[in-house]
Amino acid sequence: MRYAETGYNLEIDLTRGNIEKVETDPADTKLHLGGLGTNAKILWERAPADVDPFSPENLLIFSTGLLCGTPAPGANRTIVTSYSPQTLLTGYSMMGGFWAPELKYAGYDKVILRGKSPDLVYIWIHNDKIEIREAKHLSGKGAVETQELIRKELREPNAQVAAIGLAGENRVYMASIEQGRSSASRLGLGAVMGDKRVKAIAVRGTKDLNIARPMEMFNLCNDVLKYIKFRNENPVSNVMTILQGLGSPQEMLHVDEKWHTENFMWGNSRTRRKEFWNEEIEKKWAETQLSVRKRLISCYNCPMKCGAIISVPGISTYMMKCFSKLTYSMAAFVEDIDFGFRIAQRATEYGVDGFSVPQTMAFAIELLEADILKSKDFEGCPADNEGRFYWLLDRIVRREGIGNILANGTYWAAKEIGHGAEAYAHNNIKKHEQLPLKLGMLNPVYYLMYCTGEKANITQIEGQFPQAPFATVEEKENFIKDWIQVPDDKFKKIVMEWEFRGEKSNPYFPTVDMAVDIVDWQEMMHYIDDALGVCAGLSSFPLKPPYHIHNYPEIISAATGMDIDEEGLKEIYRRNRNLLRSLNIRRGLKREDEQIPDDHYKKRFPELEKELLDAYYKFKGWSAEGVPTKRTLYDLGLDYIAEDFIERGILIDYEAIPAKEVIVEK
Amino acid sequence: MIEKKKKIIKTIKIDLDKCNGCRACEMICAAYHAEPKYSSINPARARIRMIREPIRDIYVPVYAGETARAECMGRDKYIIDGKEYDECAFCRSACPSRDAFKEPDSGLPLKCDMCEDNTPGEDPLCVQWCINEALIYEEREEEETEEEIERQEDIETGLESLIDLHGIDSVINALGRLSRKGSNGKAAEIAKEVISEAVKN
Ligand code: SF4
Ligand code: SF4
Ligand code: SF4
Numbered sequence: 001m002r003y004a005e006t007g008y009n010l011e012i013d014l015t016r017g018n019i020e021k022v023e024t025d026p027a028d029t030k031l032h033l034g035g036l037g038t039n040a041k042i043l044w045e046r047a048p049a050d051v052d053p054f055s056p057e058n059l060l061i062f063s064t065g066l067l068c069g070t071p072a073p074g075a076n077r078t079i080v081t082s083y084s085p086q087t088l089l090t091g092y093s094m095m096g097g098f099w100a101p102e103l104k105y106a107g108y109d110k111v112i113l114r115g116k117s118p119d120l121v122y123i124w125i126h127n128d129k130i131e132i133r134e135a136k137h138l139s140g141k142g143a144v145e146t147q148e149l150i151r152k153e154l155r156e157p158n159a160q161v162a163a164i165g166l167a168g169e170n171r172v173y174m175a176s177i178e179q180g181r182s183s184a185s186r187l188g189l190g191a192v193m194g195d196k197r198v199k200a201i202a203v204r205g206t207k208d209l210n211i212a213r214p215m216e217m218f219n220l221c222n223d224v225l226k227y228i229k230f231r232n233e234n235p236v237s238n239v240m241t242i243l244q245g246l247g248s249p250q251e252m253l254h255v256d257e258k259w260h261t262e263n264f265m266w267g268n269s270r271t272r273r274k275e276f277w278n279e280e281i282e283k284k285w286a287e288t289q290l291s292v293r294k295r296l297i298s299c300y301n302c303p304m305k306c307g308a309i310i311s312v313p314g315i316s317t318y319m320m321k322c323f324s325k326l327t328y329s330m331a332a333f334v335e336d337i338d339f340g341f342r343i344a345q346r347a348t349e350y351g352v353d354g355f356s357v358p359q360t361m362a363f364a365i366e367l368l369e370a371d372i373l374k375s376k377d378f379e380g381c382p383a384d385n386e387g388r389f390y391w392l393l394d395r396i397v398r399r400e401g402i403g404n405i406l407a408n409g410t411y412w413a414a415k416e417i418g419h420g421a422e423a424y425a426h427n428n429i430k431k432h433e434q435l436p437l438k439l440g441m442l443n444p445v446y447y448l449m450y451c452t453g454e455k456a457n458i459t460q461i462e463g464q465f466p467q468a469p470f471a472t473v474e475e476k477e478n479f480i481k482d483w484i485q486v487p488d489d490k491f492k493k494i495v496m497e498w499e500f501r502g503e504k505s506n507p508y509f510p511t512v513d514m515a516v517d518i519v520d521w522q523e524m525m526h527y528i529d530d531a532l533g534v535c536a537g538l539s540s541f542p543l544k545p546p547y548h549i550h551n552y553p554e555i556i557s558a559a560t561g562m563d564i565d566e567e568g569l570k571e572i573y574r575r576n577r578n579l580l581r582s583l584n585i586r587r588g589l590k591r592e593d594e595q596i597p598d599d600h601y602k603k604r605f606p607e608l609e610k611e612l613l614d615a616y617y618k619f620k621g622w623s624a625e626g627v628p629t630k631r632t633l634y635d636l637g638l639d640y641i642a643e644d645f646i647e648r649g650i651l652i653d654y655e656a657i658p659a660k661e662v663i664v665e666k
Numbered sequence: 667m668i669e670k671k672k673k674i675i676k677t678i679k680i681d682l683d684k685c686n687g688c689r690a691c692e693m694i695c696a697a698y699h700a701e702p703k704y705s706s707i708n709p710a711r712a713r714i715r716m717i718r719e720p721i722r723d724i725y726v727p728v729y730a731g732e733t734a735r736a737e738c739m740g741r742d743k744y745i746i747d748g749k750e751y752d753e754c755a756f757c758r759s760a761c762p763s764r765d766a767f768k769e770p771d772s773g774l775p776l777k778c779d780m781c782e783d784n785t786p787g788e789d790p791l792c793v794q795w796c797i798n799e800a801l802i803y804e805e806r807e808e809e810e811t812e813e814e815i816e817r818q819e820d821i822e823t824g825l826e827s828l829i830d831l832h833g834i835d836s837v838i839n840a841l842g843r844l845s846r847k848g849s850n851g852k853a854a855e856i857a858k859e860v861i862s863e864a865v866k867n
Contacts, residue, residue: 214704
């Protein structure tokens with residue numbers, strides 16, 4: 001019997017309409033856990049290295065994580081993986097909500113889509129019954145609307161539906177996949193789904209999922225729940241409000257936006273408005289938010305409430321989480337948050353990424369002001385800030401006129417527009433739009449995370465370690481006293497020594513070695529979460545989370561029956577980390593791509609930056625070019641990657657092949 | 667003669683405003699009632715159901731109650747605070763008219779038992795796992811005025827309606843399973859006797 005996982009994947013060939021239920025190899029679970037780990041393995045093995053993201057040969061994988069559907073609180077992530085049309089690298093994006101547990105209860109760990117359907121379809125998975133159904137009547141429908149229509153048409157109010165909107169259908173590179181209050185937004189996976197002509201995947205499952213050591217698992221999960229309760233009652237002190245608690249950023253709960261509006265950039269990530277927030281704005285914004293917010297809501301089996309039902313008079317209800325309430329308003333220079341809630345409704349129905357799209361629209365407006373785009377490109381566009389954004393959004397998702405170019409995001413649009421437009425696409429890492437954040441002093445830890453993240457998205461790497469030093473010894477002591485999550489006490493020492501000013505401050509402290517260590521820990525937790533399907537909001541993202549490296553091994557062991565200890569789990573992390581890196585290396589990722597935007601920090605330190613990157617690569621067992629060495633790959637049982645790299649000339653075979661038995665024992 | 671007895675009234679207070687729709691209550695109820703406890707998870711087996719329609723802001727946990735032998739002659743439909751709830755939304759019955767509160771494979775009705783074999787003094791599992799306190803457990807004592815109805819009789823009426831609904835075979839199967847697993851062993855034994863009587867007649 002398989003535990004925690006179902007042991008089956010659903011393989012759907014859209015070109016032929018062929019559906020197969022395929023038993024998976026339990027050895028892969030031992031090596032990679034599941035979720036992102038096994039997705040990466042499948043992508044490595046089955047999608048050609050140079051495949052075009054919009055080719056029938058590209059795969060689009062919807063995966064549960066290993067713990068999804070078990071009693072583990074917050075284990076509800078769907079990990080969508082493919083090659084991204086935007087970065088051309090591995091694209092993985094996670095969504096919370098209810099879809100992944102439902103898939104487990106239907107009897108599957110993953111849905112793997114390949115090929116391309118001749119017509120728009122949706123997939124209906126109801127336990128053993130799987131249908132590819134015609135979706136012509138859903139063409140052009142909103143992503144939220146589609147979910148409702150499908151539930152009605154199937155007469156299954158309990159079906160969970162992941163759907164794309166018009167943006168995905170039109171292969172907008174910034175298209176998302178929407179599902180209830182969640183979405184897989186980053187890196188354009190909605191476009192890949194649209195390219196495969198799949199409007200939605202609906203799931204209903206009523207089967208049992210087995211737990212290997214029931215009582216043990218129950219007790220461990222109970223402890224997690226108790227700790228969540230404790231943390232909800234005991235916010236971390238001496239850090240900003242949004243960093244005090246658990247969950248995703250609590251943007252639906254909080255109305256005080258002084259920090260974001262004054263520290264994040266407005267427009268095309270350019271303008272900082274230090275004196276923006278005042279009482280009048282606070283009052284008005286709070287009123288608006290509280291009046292449109294109907295209820296704070298959660299994902300499956302999680303007591304947090306990171307999302308909200310938003311109902312703005314005159315338009316249909318939708319759900320929201322995170323920062324999208326601010327991204328549109330700030331990019332458009334609109335000081336009324338009502339606009340944010342209104343345009344986000346349209347954007348959610350269209351199914352687009354709430355970070356990249358506002359940035360791209362602000363970029364277009366800057367190009368117009370700089371006379372690089374011409375007024376004829378904006379023919380028919382209203383003159384006011386709000387009107388312009390609605391107009392641009394409509395053009396982008398329909399790929400009309402200038403929208404057809406902008407639909408590819410700032411990097412590709414700038415290339416196509418030319419005439420110096422590239423300088424305006426200034427906030428990208430690996431061709432992907434970043435948070436609108438521009439800072440003064442380089443923080444070595446963040447520098448490394450920005451550069452080296454395989455997903456090019458800081459929120460998918462950061463967490464755990466404080467973002468800034470504490471002011472006094474008392475504050476520091478207070479912070480470290482119950483810091484049970486640290487893998488090693490050396491991290492407490494760093495917190496104790498780290499200062500705002502002087503020798504032990506940014507950029508030279510944390511030192512290069514410390515920075516590498518800290519990044520490794522943060523990455524480790526994200527990679528484990530992404531394989532287990534546990535929400536980062538309860539683990540890798542916030543300070544002092546309920547899941548950590550010391551309790552995960554027991555939880556995984558109790559759920560699956562595999563006996564994993566801390567060392568074993570760390571090795572799986574390293575294997576998955578190197579697998580992801582190798583996928584991208586094979587796609588052509590180079591050291592020179594691992595850079596932050598020029599203007600990210602006011603002060604730059606080229607020598608230190610070089611040292612940081614060198615040390616990070618070395619620590620990981622990678623070459624100076626960021627390529628995993630043969631030894632590293634062999635040590636992790638990834639010999640097949642080493643051999644592929646040697647064949648392609650990415651690695652040169654100068655190391656003697658180590659004796660495998662010795663390696664495996666380690 | 668009327669004998670006065672004390673009985674314990676167990677109540678779960680449901681505060682819809684506090685519910686975030688997480689379905690932890692369903693998950694843990696299903697897990698608790700698995701055999702052995704917590705060995706399998708399947709919210710479709712839960713004795714509590716979240717009626718959850720985010721777009722209409724409808725969030726109602728409903729507990730499974732008595733089985734309805736036939737659907738009601740008329741159905742109810744509530745509108746509360748301008749929100750229109752579906753027909754029979756608040757009804758606790760496993761009823762021929764709908765799928766709610768039925769075991770997914772056998773179709774047998776489910777009923778909340780207030781986690782009766784839980785450690786005394788502990789809240790029912792769904793309440794324990796709802797740390798948002800949308801579910802609050804309360805107990806109070808009341809004086810009972812009538813003689814307690816015989817358990818045997820109780821089981822008989824219950825079984826009749828089950829047989830009515832599902833046919834005798836699936837009921838026998840289910841009871842066989844129950845007595846093998848040892849849970850509700852005694853009740854299952856009595857029930858089996860009753861059934862063999864019924865079959866003979
Ligand atoms: S912490 Fe928030 S985002 Fe994460 S699972 Fe819970 S409700 Fe969802
Ligand atoms: S556990 Fe509580 S908050 Fe969650 S769905 Fe059930 S009643 Fe609502
Ligand atoms: S009280 Fe117990 S049996 Fe009843 S719904 Fe809650 S967990 Fe299930």
